[in-house]
Amino acid sequence: MNFSEPDPMVPQPYKVRQIWQETHDTFSLDLEPKGPSLHSEFAPGQFNMLYAFGVGEVPISISACSKNGDGWIHTIRDVGTVTHALHQLREGDTIGLRGPFGSAWPIDESKGSDVVIMAGGIGLAPLRPALYALMESRKNFGDIALLYGARKPEDLLYTDEFESWRGKYGVQVRVTVDNADRTWSGNVGVVTTMIPRVNFDPLQTVAMICGPEIMMRYAVLELRQNGVSEENIYVTMERNMKCAVGFCGHCQFGPAFICKDGPVFRYDRVKPLFSLREV
Amino acid sequence: MNAPVLIDTIGLGQLIKLLQKKGYQVMGPTVRDEAIVYDTLDSINDLPQGWTDEQEAGHYRIKKRDDNAYFGYVVGPHSWKKYLHPPRRRLWRAEQKDGEVDIIPESAESTRFAFLGVRSCELHAITIQDEVFIKGPHVDNDYRLRRENALIIAVNCTQSAPTCFCVSMNTGPKAESGYDLVLTEILENNIHHFLVQAGSEKGLELLGELDPRPAKESDISKAEKGIEQAAQQMSRSMKTDGIKELLFENLEHPRWDEVAERCLSCANCTMVCPTCFCSTVEDVTDITGDHAERWQRWDSCFTMDFSYLHGGSVRSSTKSRYRQWMTHKLASWIDQFGSSGCVGCGRCVTWCPVGIDITEEVRAIENAGSKTSTPSQGGKE
Ligand SMILES: Cc1cc2nc3c(=O)[nH]c(=O)nc-3n(C[C@H](O)[C@H](O)[C@H](O)COP(=O)(O)OP(=O)(O)OC[C@H]3O[C@@H](n4cnc5c(N)ncnc54)[C@H](O)[C@@H]3O)c2cc1C
Ligand code: SF4
């Protein structure tokens, strides 16, 4: 893709169509282009740079297409300066947006295979469009499993959609949390412990993982032990990012630029660096 | 492209005037603050005539020459990247009114620069930055415009500094391509001549207006001898065969800990390096809060903020930052842009306050072999 026109560093104005709370610290923004829509196509896994007026710009994954196809939904955890400013937005406000950027989840490559999706915390946001794409042409894929872990029950995203994913599309949705009080009747424990509890054929499975680095490391290890090959495991990487077009140098991960070569990587391609610290 | 010709000092002065008349801002070497830096040249008198530089790891000093050579120095703390990829520039402005936001792109830079005195290693450095800013999937239009407008007059090196290692990097000392004109200074009995050759149509046109005289075989061989001398003086070297594999296989080498004990993480090496391109952005608003701007400025992988992610920096140790810098320069750059990120100019060696030498660091890893720790540092943690 070539965004040299318009200037890839200049954001386009987008209007907040809707903003709503997902959990106590996480919210979603539905953004619609102002003026003629430039492009609302995207591939699951891609992200946008969102600019809060006067405050700053941050990379945020696309978590869904807007309902009428004109714009994108982003799910954001309020963790610091810019995400907090985005949290303060109201319907009708304008923000800047550049994108979409980056690599995508291997949806086409997964045709005819089982798919295991593993997400930790906010990591489910960039994976939701992948799930939607799989469900949209459900018959092209074998067994689909979603293994989703969060710290506490109140951190779980998109819980109201789980029933339809399970019932309508036959997705094996398994949820777990690290800590919970007695009102929680679900699983407690790390997300990898649920691998044996879903059906998939390790020799014909594509795995897509997004979460904290440590969680992804264990997930890869466990999947490998189950017989899933390295070429069929996809992970995402996160690094500081200022430009998203390969100019600023911040998002380097060894030879890769996360912004253009990632954020989704085939595991065997990043393996040598994956277990090193401070890369 | 054409037969070499000869001009004298008057011709050089005319060249500067001619460029100015054609609307170029002529940039070149000049003495300032006890260094030879690049700045605007008004006339030939601004050139560092009779000056040279003395360089070693962690050491730089200018001193008078015995002769009155114009280009008798090597390279200083500046490089041409400050004009093509400026240290600070505004990317855009935004106005907020009644909840509406207007984003106004910066109008593209139109200065036409003529760079006089570009060394061979620097020509390579410019080509390397072209790969970053204009040859990828996205184009930095501001850089592209500055670059397309720039006229390049290279000057061959006839002497090298002890910090140079362009021969190892295959980037010098002779300028082979990427210039509009190339000059070689020939100085005999304090009488000046410059052997000139055009490398482009634009260069050829300029030459036509200078009224040069044809060069004799002996002029050409004097120029060649000068360049050869620069190559022969070069004492530093770096083995580049298999360097990518060497560094990637040794990311946990104890040498990184050793260099980290000396490195101050001051970022000098990245600022002076002609290929280092990293930048960050600053968002500012005025007092009313209705006017915002985004600025880009040079950044360095040696800062803590560079790798900041919510909760902390990925590269919090000096070791990991030095390793990032050096492996990027010499190894991952090859994967990213198809060449080394180092042109052997020696600036990082000279301007490192503690004299860390990139060639020595490579050698240390190479000599110790992979994976084994150096015995002298055996008990170190
Ligand atoms: C490709 C990609 C996709 C992402 N998708 C999402 C998403 O869908 N939802 C979500 O909530 N978060 C996502 N993040 C993380 C999100 O960008 C950070 O949480 C955000 O930048 C924090 O900014 P802040 O100013 O609020 O925090 P502060 O802690 O105040 O950070 C200060 C600055 O550091 C930089 N920074 C801090 N953390 C990160 C980070 N994790 N990644 C990159 N830069 C950072 C930013 O420039 C930020 O403005 C994504 C990150 C990347 C790289
Ligand atoms: S790494 Fe050092 S020697 Fe190599 S180009 Fe940069 S400043 Fe010059």
Ligand code: SF4
């Ligand atoms: S290597 Fe030298 S110049 Fe570079 S950051 Fe370390 S101390 Fe500074």
